Amino acid sequence: MSGRFRAPSGGRVDRAKPVRFSFDGQSYQGVAGDTLASALLANGVHLVGRSFKYHRPRGIVTAGSDEPNALVGVGADDAHYTPNMRATQIEIYEGLVAESQNRWPSLRFDVGAINEAFAPFLSAGFYYKTFMWPPAAWKRIYEPLIRRAAGLGRAPAKPDPDRYTQVYAHCDVLVIGAGPAGMAAALAASATGARVFLCDEQAEMGGSLLSEKTAMIEGQSAGDWTAGALAGLAARANVTLMPRTTAFGWYPHNFLGLCERITDHLAGADPKLPRERLWQVRATEVVLATGALERPLVFPDNDRPGIMMAEAARIYANRFGVLPGNTAVIFTACDSAYRAALDLKSAGVAVAAIADLRAAPGGVWVDRARAAGMEVREATVVTGTTGRLRIDSVNLGKLGPDGRVSASETIACDLLLTSGGFTPSVHLFSQSRGKLVYDEALRAFLPGTSVERERSVGACRGIFDLEAVLNDGTAGGSGAAEAVGFAGAAGRAFAVDGDSVGSDGFIGVTPHGGDPSRTRAWIDFQNDVTENDVKLAIREGFRSIEHVKRYTTTGMATDQGKTSNMNALGLVSQTLKRPLPQVGLTTFRPPYTPTTFGVFAGQSRGDLFDPVRKTPVHDWAVAQGAVFENVSLWKRAHYFPKPGEDMHAAVVRECRATRQAVGIFDATTLGKIEVVGKDAAELMNRIYTNSWATLEPGRIRYGVILGENGFVMDDGVVGRMAPDRFHITTTTGGASRVLTMMEDYVQTEWPNLDVWLTSTTEEWAVISVQGPLSRKVLEPLVEGIDLSRASMPHMSVREGKICGVPTRLFRVSFTGELGFEVNVPAGYGRAVWEAIVAAGHAYGITPYGTETMHVLRAEKGFIVVGQETDGTVTPDDCGLGWTIGKAKKDFVGKRSLARPAMMAGDRKQLVGLLTVDPKTVLEVGAQVVADPNQPIPMIMLGHVTSSYWSATLNRSIALALVRGGRTRIGTRLSVPMPDGPIAVELVEPIFYDPKGARLDV
Amino acid sequence: MSDLAIRENSLGRLASVIRNIPSATLAVLPDTAKLLFRGRPAAVDVAGRAFGVAMPQEACRFSARGGRTAYWCGPDEWLLQAGGEASAALFASLDAALAGQSYSLVDVSHRSDAITLSGPEAAYILNHGCPLDLSLQTFPVGMCTRTIFGKATIMLSRPAPELFHIDVWRSFASYVWQLLEEACGEFA
Amino acid sequence: MLLIPCPHCGPRAELEFSYGGEAHIARPVDPASIDDDSWVTFLYERSNPRGVHAERWRHLHGCGRFFNVLRDTVSDTIAASYPAGQPRPALSPDGKGTKR
């Protein structure tokens, strides 16, 4: 048998399929269809966890996602371990391994329970009042202690190997919750042809009908009707049924996050399957059918294992065939617990007594209970319970008309069921920003005015009678389809044979007559918040419910107060004598239930975290053993080490080869924009600091772009291909920024200009061939282009062919040597690159990477945007004042340059730095000061922006931005480092071939 | 020297190791000539006549004729595609026809590569990175649009109910391909 | 994730767009002629309203066009979407749509 407490028949589990699992190392048997909670209960296990603060023994309270107590860790190994799972939601499978949490060394004997002894000191917010002395002890002693004591389960210790996926989906009507209301809504909406999604967080759809034994719908049992309804829905092509799928978050414009659990319930799941899937659903209309949650009654010692929600016990009995105890006492403020009592009794549980808070309970359910021989105690409350690891008795008290409680009797039992009525699940409605309205009669907050296109149906809007629920669901489903625009939604009336259990209930702490400072009535089980804690908070001035929440932590645990918030609210209302709606609720936030990080991250891991952009030459460089670096999304070859070389050696070799012979560099990642149209030159004039009107077709100019704030934003060379056509290059990281900015001006400021922009970054592969022998290498490869000095001077561009394919050949140099940038259509990039390498073989052509590129340009004093500039640098600051077209009236950023501070004399300016000891290489980012011996805080004059070993010059070089730098050239400053100051001389920021003679060849 | 260099498709290598699944099949489309045309209204008709396919005026639609396709990209922007043609010649002929107009024509033949995704699960697979409603009602055959797929921009078009074309910039192509394969994973 | 109506392509997910800040802030025709105070107004000062905000979006991963939207910054409700360059439409009294 699958446990001592399994009824011989009944329920929806499959007794023919035993399932073995382990809990805290002990092996148990359940059956297919069990949750971990039902299987444990079937085996008589009630103690399943320890509470957060006091390590109190705790048992299973609910049968659903609202469970506050039964949190366990699941997973056979570290990589699959998941803490804080609710036993009530875990479907068991063969080999499931679960363990209890927050206890040591064992659940039954937990050292942490010593906290109980200190409970009097651990009142709400106690830590704010102590641990302040001596000040140093907080960090070293108190805080580590507090941290270790807190925290529930343990974090997984190995990387999670499972897959998670994310899908966007659209539907006309999304129905959340597949109880009677949701099923009826889905039936009605889908009948119109609307695309309908129906999701439910549970493994099985049917909601409350799954545990309904007596009511008949349209002449069928609830179970049969449910099966029929679901089969009907499944047969409709326009319906998607989504079990095990929690709608956890509602985001603006009817965008909802749904988490589907795919493999957690399977033993040896197919590894192809993702563990969970995030459905990101845009729904035209949403129907909320999320039901209602039963509310516990709060009384002294209400937290012992064996104290359970009445409805949960009914679910265990009716749905799982499990008897949660032998002898039950029931404490209720409503009729539904009578129904539970009757169902339990018929399943074989003895009902010792029903204590009803109400003065004169009556009606069909009460009559039936009495008729079944149950003793109903009117105006009776629970004043306390006993039992260490499981409840063994209940103290009852008589509630007088004056509110006083007088002791009456003690009853032995191993099960105490409570019900304080139902709280409609308005979480998602509230997330959608709809306003809640308090209904005095129902004692509940109900959905009021909608903000999004949604409607609530059934118990989640306070409709509890099954027939009414079904009809409400139908109306809601039809209404939603109609609102989408589907006609023909037909009304339908369901006939239900069954009795309503009404809507009585109680909110707050039940009267118990005990001394509030000695009794402990638990409001929030998981966070161990008691009646006294809340009262203390109020006494201390925490009057807002938000303050009470944060001071006591009520409602902040992993259940987010699903069962406790209303009682906390009720207690505040009782204590402050302020009507409940005036106290108000705390804010509902996503997720509805805790949701795995992995499913939010989805596929974005490793190489799919961000696109890896590679150039056409990439694979060639890989084959050459290049080391790569990330530059924005791109992979760029950083250097090309030969066997045995480190970066330094490789770079020295690459630099020498380029300066002395010829080097080849992949510049494909540079951004490129084609600017075309009659007004192309006019736009260029307005965007760039330079003047473009005079640039002849076939010539190239270096250009600078500022933000409208006057700071350097990007730079690059621009070729004029034709009077109405420019080929812009930008920095690798700046490409999209520049294009976006230009588009902005073209579209919104100057729409009358006849000019269009096209990104051509990816159209062209750019092969930079640099060095005195570069012309010799290229000459034999080109067709229709005369590379000679006379015909193709520095800073010119020609169109023709190379290796038989079209090229835009730029004669430019970022190295200071004779150089060319060969642009070819990207698909040819690799072939042309290899052809050039082959042709250059005889000349010692050497591939070089970004590091060598940086050294060579630094030797020439060329800036790199983002290195010499940082968003606070003007063109003049970095030595680019010369690019500003003096005659230009306006360009983007010009006006900002006229602001006082932009013209101040002591701005940081670009200079060269030479260390007095030529062997010392400065560190980029090091600070420059006048006097290294001044006291801290020092006056810093600037910082090193670039610094390299120059093989060409056989010494170190650096660039720096230094306050009033240009006037300091020739003087010495200092770079104070932790191990001593480094003396530097300020020089012009150009170290090599200052006249540019090597370019003019 | 005039050896014609060999054109490389950025997806060549990935496509050669594909595991095909019937519910969603990935393949690489052959290279085509692609020009991006933009212009003032007057130029649009001229371009359409010269190209032989009128520029679709309806947003997010493409029209095709005789191997040539014009995709609407924006209110003044079309992608002109010509299978099996040399882009230079096409460029020259359009450019000549458009003389005197206000327009821009840019050869983007190599900027992107293209993927086909076909099969009954194609839309579902695409929705792993694309936020569009891909039902036939809202994304009918004949529709095209730029959109996103994961963290990449793509140009998506639907030539047949269970067939999508994805045109994607070269350096993003392998990312898009891999993400599609990852999404196909549960069917593999 | 907002659903933003592009005047050209129709409603699309926010992911396809980039935000462009407050709308209707025209760059001065002749920046050189205005004083620092006026320039800073153009450059930086924004109305930042709690309520309806005229703002720019660009359908970056779509048709590429900039356009304007009237969005309530408290409820996120979008009341209107119109091409760049057009004046701000008047809202209907309920604030939910434009006046017709």
Add this chain to the structure above:
Amino acid sequence: MQSYSAFSLFRQALGGHAGWQRQWRSPQPRTEYDVVIVGAGGHGLATAYYLAKEHGITNVAVLEKGWLGGGNTGRNTTIIRSNYLFDESAALYEHALKLWEGLSQDLNYNVMYSPRGVLMLAHNTHDVQSFKRHVHANRLNGIDNEWLNAEECKAFCPPLNVGGAMRYPILGGALQRRGGTARHDAVAWGYARAADARGVDIIENCEVTGIRRTVNGAVEGVETSRGFIRARKVGVVAAGHTSVVLGMAGVRLPLESYPLQALVSEPVKPAFPCVVMSNTIHAYISQSDKGEMVIGAGTDAYTSYSQRGALHIANHTLDAICELVPMFRRLRMLRNWGGIVDVTPDRSPIIARTPVPGLYVNCGWGTGGFKATPGSGNVFAWTIARDEPHRINAPFTIERFRDGILIDESAAAAVAH
């Protein structure tokens, strides 16, 4: 003020905690105050406290439209550090950090300031260089900040994925050991209690709806949901709502309000020892004393007053976290919320006089003002009391935007928070 200590806790425990006094009163607003502070966030409450404590100005009201501490103070990820690049910011945040170090004792309220170290990760060459620039500048400013290579990062924070198959490997990091976290709510409550004890009236549920000015333009008082309150000076510390409040006096500021989201995981036993931030892949994380992983990232794209944000932002935040710490993929998000942060063009705050005599503003803290709370309140109190800025906040004027004297940390380093 009732003294808090282990001893008083012990004594009260014996009496069933019946003897604890209210931490702050809930007074009716008086008709007139010397100073009215608009906004009972951490900064506003600290301002009132220091006005009373250091400037002897106790006829002060702090007006709060909701519940005190319910703005960004109550919804931030509590990262505290002072390793800012520019002298101006470094001075401001270091001033705050020094006050943090003694704050629990000063307020007699344990704000749980936890200097467990803030580690900022570098993922590319640019990050490395920029963080080293910070390290050097901080050292010469007397602020602790040190460079760790990747292995040292791993040693300092073992859960980090260093060297694994990461799209952007961790190349190193800048560590400020004195950086850390504090218990956000306690900061608000501690200041409220201490200010209240010095006579400050903290008035909740009192929304400022207008600012009344005299004929010559000076501030006369504020209109509120609870009537007009006269005031000689008004200090606005309304974070995301500053534009709205200052608009009441006709003052326009270079400010925009954006949603910023944060989230927490379910609580687990200690598994993450410090604060880790990565600006390059956009996420930061620490573990609270209660056990939740406290996680945040960048703002949503658009201006908003709705205190919530988009799902894709949470997705991107968590894909980054899962890259950094792959074993946290199985942790679960417990709650995700938003705040409204007010951002200036240079992302540095404004702590200054306004063009309206008697009206002062402290705003623009954007995504990173919690760490500044004590320092900000301290210098703002000075500014209001003396009608002139303290040396430390002198650079943080409104005029700096006009004059181009920006203090742009993020432009300099793309670092926020």
